[in-house]
Amino acid sequence: MRSARRLLGTGSLHHLHLHLHLHQLHQRSAGIIGAPFSKGQPRDGVDRGPDLIRAAGLLDKLQGQGCAVKDYGNLQFEEVVDDEPVGRVKRVRAVGSANQRLSEAVQAVKRDGHTTVMLGGDHSLAIGSIHGHSMAVGELSVVWVDAHADINTPLSSPTGNLHGQPMSYLLHELQSKVPVLPNFSWIKPCVRAKDLVYIGLRDVDPEEHYILKLLGVKVFSMSEVDQLGVSRVMEETCDYLSDKVKKPIHLSYDIDAVDPSVTPATGTPVPGGLTYREAVFITEHLSQTGLLSAVDLVEVNPLRARTEQDLRSTVSTAVDLLLGCFGRLRQGNHSAGYRLPEP
Numbered sequence: 001m002r003s004a005r006r007l008l009g010t011g012s013l014h015h016l017h018l019h020l021h022l023h024q025l026h027q028r029s030a031g032i033i034g035a036p037f038s039k040g041q042p043r044d045g046v047d048r049g050p051d052l053i054r055a056a057g058l059l060d061k062l063q064g065q066g067c068a069v070k071d072y073g074n075l076q077f078e079e080v081v082d083d084e085p086v087g088r089v090k091r092v093r094a095v096g097s098a099n100q101r102l103s104e105a106v107q108a109v110k111r112d113g114h115t116t117v118m119l120g121g122d123h124s125l126a127i128g129s130i131h132g133h134s135m136a137v138g139e140l141s142v143v144w145v146d147a148h149a150d151i152n153t154p155l156s157s158p159t160g161n162l163h164g165q166p167m168s169y170l171l172h173e174l175q176s177k178v179p180v181l182p183n184f185s186w187i188k189p190c191v192r193a194k195d196l197v198y199i200g201l202r203d204v205d206p207e208e209h210y211i212l213k214l215l216g217v218k219v220f221s222m223s224e225v226d227q228l229g230v231s232r233v234m235e236e237t238c239d240y241l242s243d244k245v246k247k248p249i250h251l252s253y254d255i256d257a258v259d260p261s262v263t264p265a266t267g268t269p270v271p272g273g274l275t276y277r278e279a280v281f282i283t284e285h286l287s288q289t290g291l292l293s294a295v296d297l298v299e300v301n302p303l304r305a306r307t308e309q310d311l312r313s314t315v316s317t318a319v320d321l322l323l324g325c326f327g328r329l330r331q332g333n334h335s336a337g338y339r340l341p342e343p
């Protein structure tokens with residue numbers, strides 16, 4: 001809360017009022033886009049994420065906490081034939097065209113005035129989601145919560161899977177390292193390295209570690225979460241991102257940031273992740289800044305669940321993270337107009 005107050009507490013009274021007004025509008029209106037797309041990685045099933053998260057009651061629960069919701073449905077992605085690898089990079093054309101479609105959808109939802117909620121799908125979708133968000137609102141801060149950094153360039157990637165590369169296409173600083181790829185020409189880099197914060201990292205390729213150090217990206221790996229505690233991590237994240245200008249925040253939340261004992265149904269689980277409580281705290285804190293303008297929730301894969309309970313726990317955690325993004329607090333909430341019934 002301290003940093004939330006600091007975020008709101010500067011500037012003239014006029015600006016403060018304007019800001020609070022925007023804050024309430026944003027908090028109270030979610031525009032949901034389903035992106036059932038799985039070709040940024042090799043495993044089937046992650047395309048079922050959007051419908052599973054909806055089926056777990058996301059819309060009703062958001063409305064129940066006073067949030068206006070508009071569901072824009074699921075995007076449909078065209079089949080791309082002859083999508084041969086380019087160098088090591090797999091399914092380039094399909095990923096490029098799906099993300100172009102997603103970027104346009106995000107821009108439309110932002111024009112309608114909502115906080116966008118992009119339900120993935122795999123994390124390659126962050127390309128279109130962040131690009132579209134930036135096209136609509138200008139400069140962004142990005143908070144990337146993940147076990148992985150997803151910042152390999154197409155040439156540094158050990159696997160060639162595009163869900164491990166999205167940040168490399170978005171960062172201005174990496175453009176000289178990114179070759180021309182089919183169906184990627186529409187992408188304009190739109191994020192500066194100083195406007196990016198990672199939380200939860202614990203499986204970073206050597207190539208990625210080099211990039212993070214080269215660009216001086218702010219990283220709170222699981223070591224820092226252990227050392228500082230999640231509350232301090234979030235205060236420092238918000239202080240760092242709002243150093244000069246308070247930009248709209250894009251939260252890209254990979255469910256594999258959370259410990260696999262809580263969210264096992266995902267493609268690339270890594271032990272030693274965020275507890276349920278830490279994972280939810282991140283969303284509560286960002287929600288209270290009033291700056292959360294778009295959220296991705298990606299990499300829920302029902303086919304990676306071994307039991308029914310695996311799946312239930314993963315999906316319900318995903319829902320709880322999204323509720324936290326829209327103002328739900330564990331202390332409880334009530335609407336401004338509530339009055340106790342009188343006898």
Ligand SMILES: [Mn+2]
Pocket residue numbers: 123146147148150163254
């Ligand atoms: Mn990821």
